[in-house]
Amino acid sequence: MLVGALLPWASTVLPGGAYPDRATLQFFDAPHLVSGFRLHLVLLGVLAALLSRARKPAGIGVAVIALVHMGFLIGLGAPSIGGPVALAGGLLLMWPGLTAPAPELKPPGPAVARLVLLVAFAALVWLVSETLTAGGQSRATNPYGGAEFLAFCGLVLALACALSAYGVLAWLAALTDRHRFFAFSVMLVCALALPFTDAGTGYWMTVASTIGVYAATAIGLNIVVGLAGLLDLGYVAFLGIGAFTAANLAHVVPFPVAALAGTATAGILGIVVGAPTLRVRGDYLAIVTLAFGEIFFRAAQNNIGGLTGGANSIPGIPPISMFGHAFDKPLGVLPAGSLYYAVTVVMVAVAMVMLVNLRHSRTGRAWAAIREDEDVARAMGVRTGRAKILAFLVGSMMAGLAGAVFAHKLGTVGYESFDFSESVTLLAAVVLGGMGTVPGAVVGASLLFVLPEKLREFSDYRLMLFGLALILIMRFRPRGLVSS
Amino acid sequence: MTLTAERVSMTFGGLVALDDVTLAVPGNRITGLIGPNGAGKTTLFNCLTGLYAPTSGRILLDGRPLAADPAQAMRGGVARTFQNIRLFPGMSALDNVLVGRHTRIKQGLLAALLHGPGFRKSEAAATERARAELEFVGLGPEGHMPARSLAYGDQRRLEIARALAGDPAVLMLDEPTAGMNGTETADISALITAIRDRGIAVVVIEHDTKFIFSLCDHVYVLVRGRMLVDGPPATVRTDPRVIEAYLGATECSK
Ligand SMILES: Nc1ncnc2c1ncn2[C@@H]1O[C@H](COP(=O)(O)OP(=O)(O)O)[C@@H](O)[C@H]1O
Ligand SMILES: [Mg+2]
Numbered sequence: 085m086l087v088g089a090l091l092p093w094a095s096t097v098l099p100g101g102a103y104p105d106r107a108t109l110q111f112f113d114a115p116h117l118v119s120g121f122r123l124h125l126v127l128l129g130v131l132a133a134l135l136s137r138a139r140k141p142a143g144i145g146v147a148v149i150a151l152v153h154m155g156f157l158i159g160l161g162a163p164s165i166g167g168p169v170a171l172a173g174g175l176l177l178m179w180p181g182l183t184a185p186a187p188e189l190k191p192p193g194p195a196v197a198r199l200v201l202l203v204a205f206a207a208l209v210w211l212v213s214e215t216l217t218a219g220g221q222s223r224a225t226n227p228y229g230g231a232e233f234l235a236f237c238g239l240v241l242a243l244a245c246a247l248s249a250y251g252v253l254a255w256l257a258a259l260t261d262r263h264r265f266f267a268f269s270v271m272l273v274c275a276l277a278l279p280f281t282d283a284g285t286g287y288w289m290t291v292a293s294t295i296g297v298y299a300a301t302a303i304g305l306n307i308v309v310g311l312a313g314l315l316d317l318g319y320v321a322f323l324g325i326g327a328f329t330a331a332n333l334a335h336v337v338p339f340p341v342a343a344l345a346g347t348a349t350a351g352i353l354g355i356v357v358g359a360p361t362l363r364v365r366g367d368y369l370a371i372v373t374l375a376f377g378e379i380f381f382r383a384a385q386n387n388i389g390g391l392t393g394g395a396n397s398i399p400g401i402p403p404i405s406m407f408g409h410a411f412d413k414p415l416g417v418l419p420a421g422s423l424y425y426a427v428t429v430v431m432v433a434v435a436m437v438m439l440v441n442l443r444h445s446r447t448g449r450a451w452a453a454i455r456e457d458e459d460v461a462r463a464m465g466v467r468t469g470r471a472k473i474l475a476f477l478v479g480s481m482m483a484g485l486a487g488a489v490f491a492h493k494l495g496t497v498g499y500e501s502f503d504f505s506e507s508v509t510l511l512a513a514v515v516l517g518g519m520g521t522v523p524g525a526v527v528g529a530s531l532l533f534v535l536p537e538k539l540r541e542f543s544d545y546r547l548m549l550f551g552l553a554l555i556l557i558m559r560f561r562p563r564g565l566v567s568s
Numbered sequence: 569m570t571l572t573a574e575r576v577s578m579t580f581g582g583l584v585a586l587d588d589v590t591l592a593v594p595g596n597r598i599t600g601l602i603g604p605n606g607a608g609k610t611t612l613f614n615c616l617t618g619l620y621a622p623t624s625g626r627i628l629l630d631g632r633p634l635a636a637d638p639a640q641a642m643r644g645g646v647a648r649t650f651q652n653i654r655l656f657p658g659m660s661a662l663d664n665v666l667v668g669r670h671t672r673i674k675q676g677l678l679a680a681l682l683h684g685p686g687f688r689k690s691e692a693a694a695t696e697r698a699r700a701e702l703e704f705v706g707l708g709p710e711g712h713m714p715a716r717s718l719a720y721g722d723q724r725r726l727e728i729a730r731a732l733a734g735d736p737a738v739l740m741l742d743e744p745t746a747g748m749n750g751t752e753t754a755d756i757s758a759l760i761t762a763i764r765d766r767g768i769a770v771v772v773i774e775h776d777t778k779f780i781f782s783l784c785d786h787v788y789v790l791v792r793g794r795m796l797v798d799g800p801p802a803t804v805r806t807d808p809r810v811i812e813a814y815l816g817a818t819e820c821s822k
Contacts, residue, residue, distance in 0.1 A: 438681055445680035445691070446666075446673045449659075453667045456656035463619055465642030465671035465734065474677065 145242025289421030296428025304482025310520035313455025318377020326487025350484025358476030397498030518564025645737030662711030668730035
């Protein structure tokens with residue numbers, strides 16, 4: 085009783101304005117940080133004080149920021165005084181107290197719904213741009229970059245949890261579903277507008293288009309793993325096949341032809357790999373695909389057939405060029421790399437449409453049935469072998485297309501880009517983001533491919549951080565960040 | 569439409585599960601298949617639906633041999649349910665039924681990718697039909713709950729709806745009332761009659777002899793892989809061999 089009465093009191097008194105200031109007192113001397121950590125903590129404190137359901141999310145955010153801080157300061161050899169205080173505050177906030185019931189959100193009229201979607205996606209793109217640029221470009225320009233970025237991620241995480249606690253995210257998802265076409269168009273336009281935000285520099289455009297390539301690949305893998313339930317551990321080989329095919333053809337044919345050739349070659353090899361694996365299931369399938377990935381990797385490494393350049397890679401691949409304009413040059417106000425970014429956005433959009441459309445079709449249901457119970461799917465008249473090959477075909481074609489863009493964008497393709505760890509990372513992106521969901525693969529790919537870019541100074545701990553993140557996500561959201 | 573098993577034998581290693589079994593399912597009738605546990609009833613179902621290839625003997629659909637291919641059986645009009653409920657647990661009830669309709673839906677891959685008008689028409693028709701089947705078996709037409717979250721009895725009904733969505737001429741139910749109480753069993757019995765009234769031949773495996781004898785037009789008794797007797801319920805019920813071999817056995821086991 086006593087504890088129950090004290091908790092709401094504790095969680096309203098503690099988080100107010102007072103403690104974040106105290107907590108940040110000893111943080112950094114650097115002046116620009118006032119707008120960083122402290123601002124985030126104050127914001128979260130105010131959030132927690134005003135909205136009771138947002139208390140726990142705010143607590144999570146405060147704890148994350150505090151941990152980032154302590155880790156960073158200890159790494160610098162400085163004692164952290166504010167860190168533990170903030171951590172304690174965050175943990176206190178997470179303490180279950182009395183919470184108001186979630187307000188009921190009614191579906192608005194079509195006009196309002198469209199406006200809401202417009203604002204939501206615009207805000208999302210702005211948030212993406214802020215997250216991308218948070219902490220600056222590299223350690224050279226800002227020694228605290230990594231920590232600032234992670235702290236900003238903590239804030240974003242807290243905001244997302246708070247929105248979710250109030251049912252706003254589910255409400256937005258329902259709106260998106262109702263106005264599917266409109267939402268999709270708005271999303272596309274907003275995504276294409278990224279070059280006009282803070283992230284509109286050549287560097288960030290290059291990073292964003294790399295993410296785009298991996299996101300498209302992850303969506304393809306999501307078809308194989310998420311929809312059809314076929315665990316493919318050698319998937320990155322198809323990205324490589326597309327890339328090497330395009331690289332070999334780049335000087336001979338224009339990009340669209342090279343891209344088509346890459347897509348087709350990857351598709352054919354997808355069938356070649358898929359056909360013998362039809363008899364094996366589950367773990368055995370994973371091992372067979374793993375072996376295929378390894379065969380591809382070793383063949384590329386040793387330049388078997390003379391198509392991969394071996395250890396020398398294939399250099400000097402010309403950039404995509406259309407209407408006499410090379411895609412790696414700036415265009416008007418657009419920074420260099422924007423055109424590649426646009427290409428990848430369109431590619432991701434196409435992949436998304438494919439995934440959604442297939443999922444809601446006879447083929448997609450057959451895949452789901454195979455994933456759930458292959459024997460019964462067969463008993464219901466599903467030609468399981470054909471359906472599985474189709475999944476491999478569609479998935480590998482997607483990766484092949486992404487590979488062709490990848491090759492032109494980078495200018496060189498070497499075998500090292502396609503080793504086992506890349507397959508694992510892609511798989512992690514799919515699982516982290518949410519199996520079978522569309523935004524899931526994109527969110528997962530963005531996280532897994534942007535984090536190493538952002539956290540160069542932590543590169544020694546990269547795999548450990550990955551592992552930690554995976555464990556945490558699987559513990560708290562076993563069905564992925566974006567679960568359906 | 570008649571489905572027949574002609575002198576079907578099935579052995580697993582050394583075990584003879586079916587021994588020279590002949591059975592005919594006439595259209596528009598309810599046929600019962602009874603027998604003690606391990607008699608081979610489910611194995612016979614698996615042969616009739618193309619899941620197993622018999623060691624010897626043939627399965628005929630309207631006089632034409634049926635290959636050991638479930639997709640062909642489904643297309644030919646033979647649909648089934650399972651003794652241990654086997655739904656697609658993570659899929660919605662509606663999607664479960666739509667998978668049952670798989671062989672009747674015509675959609676190319678390109679159409680599925682583009683969702684053109686032809687595709688939408690086919691999808692709408694299939695969905696409408698699936699909802700109708702959900703209502704027919706007594707479930708709500710929305711069906712957006714995942715199958716695993718349905719009550720036990722509703723899961724059995726959903727399995728029947730899924731089989732019905734494939735436009736079967738013969739519906740094979742493997743112990744549809746297993747684990748149900750008296751009222752639920754009566755409901756299922758009414759449902760089976762309604763299915764027969766749609767012009768669909770029904771084959772029911774059951775342990776409950778009272779249920780079978782009151783419902784069926786014709787009853788087969790399978791004991792240790794052999795077809796012991798068959799005939800109308802009245803004659804089978806009083807056949808001394810049945811009383812000895814089957815009814816006696818269950819009484820003892822009780
Ligand atoms: N796939 C199989 N492999 C080996 N033995 C089987 C298989 N299926 C059934 N059997 C055996 O065949 C016999 C008949 O089984 P079943 O058809 O399930 O009986 P019923 O359905 O009448 O209870 C049993 O002895 C069972 O163990
Ligand atoms: Mg059985």
